[in-house]
Structures are given as structure tokens and as C-alpha cells.
Amino acid sequence: MILSLVSWKGGCGKTTSSIHFAALLASRGATMLVDEDRSRNASNWAARGAAVLPFKAYPPRALGSEARRHDHIVIDTRGGLEDQDLIDLYDNSDLVVVPAVAESMTLEALVNTANTLRTHGRDLSKLRVLFTMARRPAGKTDKVAEGKAAVSELGIHTLSATVRATEAFKDACDAGRLVRDTRNPVGKLAWMDYERAFKELGL
Numbered sequence: 001m002i003l004s005l006v007s008w009k010g011g012c013g014k015t016t017s018s019i020h021f022a023a024l025l026a027s028r029g030a031t032m033l034v035d036e037d038r039s040r041n042a043s044n045w046a047a048r049g050a051a052v053l054p055f056k057a058y059p060p061r062a063l064g065s066e067a068r069r070h071d072h073i074v075i076d077t078r079g080g081l082e083d084q085d086l087i088d089l090y091d092n093s094d095l096v097v098v099p100a101v102a103e104s105m106t107l108e109a110l111v112n113t114a115n116t117l118r119t120h121g122r123d124l125s126k127l128r129v130l131f132t133m134a135r136r137p138a139g140k141t142d143k144v145a146e147g148k149a150a151v152s153e154l155g156i157h158t159l160s161a162t163v164r165a166t167e168a169f170k171d172a173c174d175a176g177r178l179v180r181d182t183r184n185p186v187g188k189l190a191w192m193d194y195e196r197a198f199k200e201l202g203l
């Protein structure tokens with residue numbers, strides 16, 4: 001199983017989602033995380049957590065030798081892939097999760113991604129949008145619900161599970177841990193958000 005994390009924008013939760021989906025996949029079989037972002041955020045997170053995380057992160061050049069030793073591969077990418085890189089990744093993945101924050105720029109970016117795929121003759125069946133950093137609705141406006149509706153209108157599958165906004169993710173990153181293993185009590189709930197999202201992926 002190859003699960004890729006992609007988004008046009010940076011800072012929407014690709015690396016955080018890669019780490020948590022890799023941990024969830026690791027309970028099913030040997031899992032490697034491939035860090036395709038030159039910033040090496042995922043590699044550094046995994047290196048800090050080498051003693052406790054149930055998977056390791058590798059650079060792309062390790063795929064050739066390591067892929068056969070693993071049942072599952074999670075690919076973390078940098079924001080704003082070139083069209084051809086996006087197509088290659090899409091063709092070589094079983095599922096592509098797009099983490100998104102509910103705001104208008106997200107939608108514009110998703111339209112671009114969807115158009116690129118369609119222009120190159122791909123359907124959008126492998127895409128799954130996951131809303132991250134979700135805040136409780138303020139008053140009558142529920143931005144996540146609006147975002148989900150807008151994404152569905154584009155013909156892209158949206159996960160009904162969303163990942164809540166919490167500082168626990170920053171603590172987890174700093175400590176090289178999973179969010180459930182931080183001292184922040186919200187961390188357990190945030191982990192359950194990823195569990196729900198993972199279940200919905202139906203892997």
C-alpha cells in the first residue's frame with residue numbers, strides 16, 4: 001500500500017498527517033515513511049522519535065532498496081509539486097490524501113490540483129481531502145462544513161473525519177512523538193481524529 005500526502009499549499013498538515021498515518025499503518029505491517037521534502041521535517045521528527053515511533057523515515061533514494069522490506073509506504077511531499085511530479089505520484093499511489101485547512105485559498109488550490117489531474121486524463125478517485133486544524137464553529141459559520149460541501153461539489157471525496165486544531169501537534173513534533181503521547185490531554189482526542197480518518201480510508 002502506498003499512501004501519499006499532497007497539497008498545493010505548505011503548512012496544512014502534510015508532515016503531521018504522514019507521521020500519524022505511518023504510525024497507524026505500522027500496526028498492520030512494516031511501514032516506511034519516504035520524505036520527499038527538502039526541508040526534511042518528517043525525517044527530523046522521525047529521527048527525534050527513533051526510540052519510540054513504530055516506523056523509520058527514509059530519503060527517496062532509499063526506496064529502491066527499502067521498499068521490498070516494507071508492506072506499506074507513506075510519502076510526504078513538499079507543497080506545490082510540478083504537474084508532472086503530481087501525476088507521477090498520483091499514478092504510483094494507492095491513495096492520495098490532501099490535508100486542507102478550511103479557507104478560500106484551500107479551495108482554489110484544490111481546483112488547481114483537480115484540473116491538473118483531469119487535464120492529464122486522470123480521474124479523481126484516489127484523492128481524499130482531510131480537513132485539519134479544524135476549530136469549533138464560531139456562531140453560525142461552520143467553515144469546515146462549508147469547506148467539505150465545496151470540495152464535494154468539485155467531485156472530490158472528502159473524509160467526514162476532521163483533525164482538530166491543537167497545540168499538542170507542535171509538542172508532538174518537538175518531542176519526536178505521536179500526538180497521543182504528549183502531555184497535552186487533548187492529544188488523545190487528536191489521535192482519535194487520525195484514527196477515524198484512517199478507518200475511513202478503508203485500507
Ligand SMILES: Nc1ncnc2c1ncn2[C@@H]1O[C@H](COP(=O)(O)OP(=O)(O)O)[C@@H](O)[C@H]1O
Binds near residue numbers: 016017041163164
Ligand atoms: N491539527 C493541527 N492543529 C494545530 N496545529 C497543527 C495541526 N497539524 C499541524 N499543525 C502545525 O502546523 C504546522 C504545519 O504542519 P505540517 O504538518 O508541517 O504541514 P506541511 O507539511 O503541510 O507543511 C506545524 O507547526 C504543525 O505542528
Ligand SMILES: [Mg+2]
Binds near residue numbers: 041
Ligand atoms: Mg511538510
